[in-house]
Amino acid sequence: MPRFVVEADGGSRGNPGPAGYGAVVLDPATGETLAERAEFIGVATNNVAEYKGLIAGLTAARELAPDATVLVRMDSKLVVEQMSGRWKIKHPDMKPLAARAAQILPRAQVTYEWIPRERNKHADRLANEAMDAGKRGEQWEPSRSTAFAAAPPAGPPGDAAKGAAAVRAAMASGGGTGTRAAAAAGTGADTLFGATDATDAPSGDAQARAAEAAAVRAASAVARDTDTLFGAAEAPAEAPAGADGAGPRPAAGSDGGHATRTAAGTGTGTGTGWGPDMGAPATFVLLRHGETALTPQKRFSGSGGTDPELSPAGRRQAAAVAEALAARGTVQAVVSSPLRRCRETAQAVADRLGLPVAVEEGLRETDFGAWEGLTFAEVRERFPDDLQAWLDSPKAAPTGGGESFTAVTRRVSAARDRLLSAHAGRTVLLVTHVTPVKTLVRLALGAPPESLFKMELSAASLSAVAYYADGNASVRLLNDTSHLR
Secondary structure, eight states: OOEEEEEEEEEESSSSEEEEEEEEEEOTTTOOEEEEEEEEEEEEOHHHHHHHHHHHHHHHHHHHOTTOEEEEEESOHHHHHHHTTSSOOOOTTHHHHHHHHHHHSOGGGEEEEEOOGGGOHHHHHHHHHHHHHHHTTOOOOGGGOOHHHHSOOSSOOBOGGGOOOOOOOOOBOOSSEEEEOOOOOOOOOGGGTOSOOOSSSOOOGGGGGSOSHHHHHHHTOOOSOTTOSSSOOOOOOOOOTTOOOOOOOOOSSOOOOOEEEEESSOOOOOSSOOOSOOOSOEEEEEEEOOOBTTTTTTBOOOSSSOOOOBOHHHHHHHHHHHHHHHHHOOOOEEEEOSSHHHHHHHHHHHHHHTOOEEEOGGGSOOOOGGGTTOBHHHHHHHOHHHHHHHHHOTTOOOTTTOOOHHHHHHHHHHHHHHHHHHSTTOEEEEEEOHHHHHHHHHHHHTOOGGGGGGOOOOTTOEEEEEEOTTSBEEEEEEEEOGGGO
């Protein structure tokens, strides 16, 4: 049986006043937009507009698949509670609308969930586009809509081991009904990742051949509520039971006639991300250690070398990031790689936060074998064939018994799973190295192994990944160095 998510919203500029609604049907497994609807409805109240948005969304879902199971998400507590049967419907304008909505699909196929307004931005923007069109005396047109491009995906892409999310990549529209193809194409977007970081895992000219798909995946990986980078989104506040009217509410967002946009490749996703309440995610704040003497020289520095300490610059970086994290106040535990440069960075932060440091062996850097301490140019001169093989395949190991990226991925994945089990729902600082951080980000995005060569990761930079109870992950931050400026 296919599953859909319907997000709907409505607004009135005056309550009552010029009003409109927006609704979107999503594939819960991928976040793909399957259909959009919006309409300017003349003078009406917020609640009327919200109900009409619900009706439009359910109708669009039924047109896609009459047997679909539908999760409706709205930021109207009134509509959600009334349609769930927990609040009575007393207002005469609401009763016929609620009855109409209830008849679109069998009751057993539809469930309702309240979400904060900031998580309903796609439908919110559609509603405002409809009201803006009505103000101009026009109809809302799919071809002029920017809601699809502006809205983040409804659910985060998953770990590659659990199935990477499909990426929306192509859009076409025309007339009253537009069509948008969904394709997992991977092109361009080099600027998203910037230059390759060569300090712990150098790269060369051969990296220009690495696939670009990771850039597209990362561009679509803004997940759920990204207002809080470190930690879970705020839980919804409860509305008073028995309320029949929600009272005046500002028109949705800021920024006629019935119009529809539908995806050409309509999916019926059955993957993860469906549950209406997954609770607070576990959030890993990923901190790359501060500089060592090898860092500015861009030498391979893994777990098989000299285990250098932080340089004076690295200690200053550690102190700066400690202050930044203390100001955020969200880190609840600190875990470090066993290597000295990480333990020193972690201790600086932990001392500032008043937390102990736990050591996780799986967070150590790649063992670069005979390449330890060498620059990329030196490795290319001494071991050209081995280097090329390493650049071409994640299964190839550095010269002299080093670790392949495939082996590192297994180790880091196992460490991730142990830490998730131990820190469910918590915000944990992981102090580690270039390859483990990039690997965790890659897995969260469902990106290919070659994407490791396409991320910039500076010394003492912060990244963040949130992990949800259904196995999905959301990359919330990458290579933030604002605390060092």
